[in-house]
Amino acid sequence: MTVSWRRRAFAAVALSMGAVLAIAGCSKEPAGGGGGNQKINLIVDVFGTFGYEDLYRQYMQANPNVTIQERGTGANLGDYTPKLTQYLASGSGAGDVVAIEEGTLVQFKAQADKFEDLKKYGADADANNFLPWKWEQGTTPDGKILGLGTDVGGMAMCYRSDLFAAAGLPTAREDVSKLWPTWDAYIAAGKTFKTKVKDAGFIDAGTNTFNLILMQMAGNGGGYTYYDKSNNLVIDTNPVVKQAWDKTMEVIGAGLSANLQSWTDGWTAGFKNAKFATIACPAWMTGVIKGNAGDGAAGKWDIAAAPGGGGNWGGSFLAVPSQGKNKAEAAKLARFLTSPQGQIAAFKSKGNLPSSPQALADDAVKNAVNDYFTNAPTGTIYGAGATALKPVYLGPKNQDVRDQVENAIRSVEQGNKTPDAAWTQAVADAKKVAS
């Protein structure tokens, strides 16, 4: 034997030890303080498009010891939220700064102990930088500052002027806004459209239209949707939910939907192939349209007022999970990104409507035009209603309930169910996931 027993036994032990070590390998690094010139890497977890690239660059220039890495750019919310929930549950993995969408905010507020109170880092000085209701949304009932507002989802209706021209409808945005003061007028315009244009829908999908109508009606009504403000599921007793449902069913019944499930490949391709003429268009949707329709459709899209008045759909917050290593630095970054200047930069980059009155009043926002949307004055279109926005309260399992309702709407679009049967199903399913 040229190989000694010792070596072989050592090899065997080393092998098994190696395996065990590999398993235990994900041990914690020594905790580093947030001090002075130490190199700090901050991770920002987002979904969709927040438009922070320039701001990161600016921040890193001002703070040479900080590097910033953004994760999740372009991810859809349905994938993002469970991941964040898991990171919080397991106590590791979350970014130093995380984005929270308003629809899931209540769920995270219920776990306020997993987030830093940003008051500790001086964020209470920022209160006046935000619309009062946005600031309130980010604060827990016991006064903890959990999230700083990024944007609000002021509403409008985006439309393709080339398809409108083909259908003999007006194309100038003022005329289009006048065309549909109400949802009934909108449906009538859609019917006219469909008599002329056969190979495109008037809307992309019933679900987007439904969400717009629901948020609008809720804002004008009781200020809540599936859940009341005491977190009781009221999907079957809150009249605005059924009203929004019925209006959506009218839209679908008139054959206006292109039936493209949102956030799928077919939907994305629908933008490129001009498969629908209008889409419910909160401010953040303009960035999505530009990304999906591509340069080829520049100047073909425009923005008009939403039927039935304004409203709010979507908008997010930045929070700092307590599990992070550099919480003070993270809070500083979150405050910088949500500052009026930060919000103006994000608006310029991706069209996300600021939640800061100073930013909304700023000339850079007020006078902004979006050249992709035929030079539409996005600043005035969205900004005008933003200060008067009525917030809508969204309950703890809002996203799960919404998934069930959207599925029921799709079921009608696909011809699997009648509107009545689908409504019964939606209510039953919502109760099931909310229980």
Added chain:
Amino acid sequence: MSLHLDAGRRAGPASPPPPDATARTLAQRRWSSRRGRFDHKVSPYIYVAPFFVLFGVFGLYPLIYTAWVSLRNWDYIGGDKGFVGLKNYTELLKDDWFTGAVFNTVGMFIVATVPQLLLALMLAYALNRQMRARTLFRMGILVPNITSVVAVGIIFAQLFSRDWGLINWVLGLVGVDPIDWRASQWASWTAISTMVDWRWTGYNSLIFLAAMQAIPKDLYESAAIDGASTWRQFWKITVPMLRPTIIFAVIISTIGGLQLFTEPLVFIGGNGAILGGSERQAQTVTMYLVETAFRRFDFGYGAAIAWLLFLLILIISIFNVWLVRRLAAYGSNKAGV
């Protein structure tokens, strides 16, 4: 541990100068024979230990932990609300989303696996014959299997697209109206099964091919002398002789098929993809498991689904083995092999 002790012993006397070389040699020899026995007895266990350590950590422990969780009412937001016995299981059996998911999973498994194994058998039979560029073909059928499942999913989701899909375009050529492949149960099952078959038919063919090559040639020769046709030879010699291999392929396909997840998820797409379509028409058990445990964070209920899925696979596998044994025995009896 014994290694450590020994290392200590060796290190001790090494530092002072050796008093007597012969004594040391003798002591060493005694030691080495003891070491030899130790080596002989213990080494094999140490060599296999990494697998069992890994299995224990990543296999057995989660399995037992899941069973424990499944007996509790535990959701993420509310926390662990304590022991509830078999409540999660009894609720599951009444849950029409769960029974629907089981129906979808078993349905897609049958729609996918039966043609897949038959096709694999035929392909293997063809590849087992003399032909040009045989190795090229044999390797070629494995290519779909080594492509990423998500890539396959994305491509097939586009092929089966309602408005721009290749499949609907071809159907349109023969006058069939566009099919919304995601809308109905049979359409989504067909599309997803096609994806599964695309990936796994080649793999199963190669396994069958390997087994076919082990069948003695003289069986075929004597059958040919007796005047048996190729078709008859295939059913009466090849299939019965492949029985163990077919059982293997069926079990592997069962385990894989009942855990179907990525294909339907990518195929449905969008925000609510995990629900498996507007009517949950393509939601498999694993998708429902992920939905409850990792979307709605009902850990206890999700754990119960995991255990029922395990039992389901076990039952179907046993049934399959029984079925294949019966069929193959029937074949071989009739062939008189």
